[in-house]
Amino acid sequence: MTVPRPSLDRTDPEGAVTAAAKRCSNAGRWGSDDVHGTLNFLTPQARVRAAALVRRGVTFSLAQTFDEHGPQRGWRRRTNPVHSMTDTGTDAERGVQGFPHGFGGADDVVSMPLQCSTQWDGLGHIFDHGTAYNGRRAGDVVTSAGDAVTGIETAAALIAGRGVLLDVGRVLGDGELPDGFAILPEHLDATAAAHGVTIEEGDIVCVRTGRLSRARREGWGEYAGGDSPGLSFLCADWLHDSRIAAIATDTWGFEVRPNEFDDSFQPLHQVVIPHIGLYIGEMWDFDALAEDCAADGAHAFWLTAVPIPFTGAVGAPVNPLAVK
Amino acid sequence: MTVPRPSLDRTDPEGAVTAAAKRCSNAGRWGSDDVHGTLNFLTPQARVRAAALVRRGVTFSLAQTFDEHGPQRGWRRRTNPVHSMTDTGTDAERGVQGFPHGFGGADDVVSMPLQCSTQWDGLGHIFDHGTAYNGRRAGDVVTSAGDAVTGIETAAALIAGRGVLLDVGRVLGDGELPDGFAILPEHLDATAAAHGVTIEEGDIVCVRTGRLSRARREGWGEYAGGDSPGLSFLCADWLHDSRIAAIATDTWGFEVRPNEFDDSFQPLHQVVIPHIGLYIGEMWDFDALAEDCAADGAHAFWLTAVPIPFTGAVGAPVNPLAVK
Amino acid sequence: MTVPRPSLDRTDPEGAVTAAAKRCSNAGRWGSDDVHGTLNFLTPQARVRAAALVRRGVTFSLAQTFDEHGPQRGWRRRTNPVHSMTDTGTDAERGVQGFPHGFGGADDVVSMPLQCSTQWDGLGHIFDHGTAYNGRRAGDVVTSAGDAVTGIETAAALIAGRGVLLDVGRVLGDGELPDGFAILPEHLDATAAAHGVTIEEGDIVCVRTGRLSRARREGWGEYAGGDSPGLSFLCADWLHDSRIAAIATDTWGFEVRPNEFDDSFQPLHQVVIPHIGLYIGEMWDFDALAEDCAADGAHAFWLTAVPIPFTGAVGAPVNPLAVK
């Protein structure tokens, strides 16, 4: 895989986005009606090969727990989940529920932003100058009624295949990369090489930075929205050329923070989602899996990561499950 | 597998529950600290065998879509999910979002009961006379703060293994069983035999009644809480003796409705959850999978069905994915 | 007060709206920056006069109770409120809360549409061809971030003054008007005359149709969104010319249902909110007040009806309190 190295002019994020978009666009690649983007790279054949990676039958949930102790601080109305009970064991035990023959029950409700914890960004999550994935107008795709075209339910059956962990935090850092560390394409390649794994078409690439491990140890602090290691804007071509199906990280926002341009906000998203059509996973928890991969040397595994299919959602919670 | 046939006295649900509980209790089976119940039957070895069932790489999401058009009608505060946008493509296209360099985004929130659509019942969902799974007092397990012991997060990494579809609707009906049809153990066995499949320890058994197909065709009506085909109370021993890891149906409530006793409410739940410690999946959608199984004759498959790990939840949404 | 009688061509709601809007527009009346609309008619002097109507000190809440038993059925994601407890007395009594010195508490959360029960429509609730109150573009007023201009919080201190009950259901019906009954200006005038009350500038006019009484007796049925008595489109000029501050009814949607035009949806709203700038109250409960007014003959009272000031809301719950 040859990786272009476009120059990065800090003062011109708009120009950089435009240039990268031009190089990396998948608009029309799978037809004008396509709603799946890079998930098209994930074929049944790739799944069959990936299933063969189940050798010990051990499983790793890559989800954080969803509760009020999560990282969110209310920015853009992103709170942590508010879980509450509509029936409890306390009530059942006290006999106040009114059911017959000693039956008792507990039940619960939740309110939450769909992207408050371990999640997929859907293809309707980000726009470039009012354009959504596959050249559609943003307002034709996502209104107050939700994403009528590329809603997350379109991916409900698709995201299962070969996962590959690139533990950049462990290979390049001492387990954790510092905030502001921009992961370059060569870092990804070097990590894969160190692991002895090759990225293949249709892979779901899992990049561990160690940022979540640090948050666990030190407290959330600015985990959600603050400084963080993450992918450099210069990874745009790598993400496109590698023909991967999806990418996920253990950080809030996938790309390095602070962003690499002045006066900018998540410029890599602006290329990756509307132009490459790539699914991005955020706030995944790779720590237990990474320990296992370091121990057995196998960094590829069977990964199922299908989102809860909220109709029209532009992102959704997911409990990704790696099996080795 | 020999299946006991206890007599069923319509006037004494409490006695029937007590007797079945005595026969079928798994309390203490995996130690007094156990929180996993029948998921203990699902071993790494079983997973390795099940992964070999991935032969064509085709996938089937067994989740209904989650939206306001779902089956709920508000009973016990069970509404359908309310999904709303906090940012839209319409706003992005109009340029009112205030982001730099042409960046635009969409974001969303949801409020919902955790058991409003395709879901797992957790082990803290149902109690028998104030007793929860493994002999615990209900009030020691589930308070207003949630399930502190057997919360659904305890199953986050576990439910992946061999799924077996028992398409009772197709084998015994004409694709659909009528409401009130009580599926007996012999029906389950006959269906398995017709499919040429044998239920094994650790299986996740998927019972298709056709009730969802009917709701799709005729409208939800009383799908949620009304009359339905479902498992007979007489299946309690089968569910226990078969050493399955979990069971799921395409109906609202797993067991037949109206219930088979006078003045009763979900008596089979009262045995199955607190005594057997069995995970129950409800409102799963087997229709596409069933078509495929009927076509290729293979009714066993690799199934991943890990719930979103809401801490302390007594049930949770899941997008079960079958792969063949 | 002279009331124009424009002709009503069932086939041309758009033309009728345009003509009524032209006759009745208050755009610019209180300056181009105005956000209060007809609440400008409600002056401190009017309040002083109205407070003198407190003679017996008796109070009437005009709010329905807010709970899951309300009228909503999920249309356009309008559910009933979902109220759940995050702490309970059961938990407190059982001693599981962890507070010192015998302290126990109960706490609760709610999820709800802001217009699911007794409510005010804010001025950002309805648009005419993309135009909001006072000639603003709808997209300059209400984005996904809410109503940045005329949000309901702008009325937080204003709606207290003279309320007048027009019990049309009692005067013209036998307590209740039938569904589809279009209340004409002459009906309003006749009712006021029967009550011996005169509508004055700045009044908050409360029109009782009896529709809520019927729903109470017969069940909600189609109360929310179905057929109903209500104001005729022909009331537009009356509502404008009378210089009232606000109007409220006991129905879901203020205007008669079915609407009086073919292929139409709430055409009177389209005149009243964006052009007249009139606050509309819906689903108010006048029944107890109406009994009292019938008994003592006094149909004017002191009315406080300030909405909960959700920033940027286009409608909000209110507990209107009439004091006589």
Next chain:
Amino acid sequence: MTVPRPSLDRTDPEGAVTAAAKRCSNAGRWGSDDVHGTLNFLTPQARVRAAALVRRGVTFSLAQTFDEHGPQRGWRRRTNPVHSMTDTGTDAERGVQGFPHGFGGADDVVSMPLQCSTQWDGLGHIFDHGTAYNGRRAGDVVTSAGDAVTGIETAAALIAGRGVLLDVGRVLGDGELPDGFAILPEHLDATAAAHGVTIEEGDIVCVRTGRLSRARREGWGEYAGGDSPGLSFLCADWLHDSRIAAIATDTWGFEVRPNEFDDSFQPLHQVVIPHIGLYIGEMWDFDALAEDCAADGAHAFWLTAVPIPFTGAVGAPVNPLAVK
């Protein structure tokens, strides 16, 4: 009014609560069925007198705005309100809503704790050793289904009468009391005397500490749950003996923080709500009203403060309106 001065032993909150409860209990005062507590002191006659305080017709909303910028930080799942739009002006203007004749609409939903902003504590909010107001068992009153006895809807028509502002911040401080300042009965009396006002039976007493003004100037910080001026535990008898209908403050928690006992949590609540049966308002905003009262010297006014009647709620949002 003679005010007892019980001694305060920092090491024995439980003893202090028990003693104060014994002195101040209103259990049985209004009959064993009573659900209104001190609101019984607020009579129609008192309302008639209070309405005469409307002299200029000016109004003051005492509510904070309800939005994501509020004081909550997630403690005990208390978030700020999450308000989101289900329809917007942007959508309407772009013509994507599907309504006929140019009709467009905006609509919205909210999720929030009922006590996240300006609010009343209901009588089911706090318990003392498992006992609720009027000697009831907490578990007989508040289950997961809500408060079946003293739910906030029972106060829906009651809280309108004479409000009295005691601007302790201005009289004793320089506009603001420091955090940890325990307001003693003599401070309340001195403030009333400075204002030239006398507390009367049935009054709704509004105690301004200035804490909210400080939060506005300096940021929320620990406003919700942190240090604060507030009423001393030694006010229990004053609150009881004064026969007031309700009390409200501009702080998160009404009583001084840190609490005046070691290892304690809101001990004054534990006396006031379950024993006195007193309604407590929290997070009210008195700043504009206080300016006006300082200017015209009139500290008594007509006050309407009826909560939104969520059935079974143990607290509720309110927009209190003072009229002078």
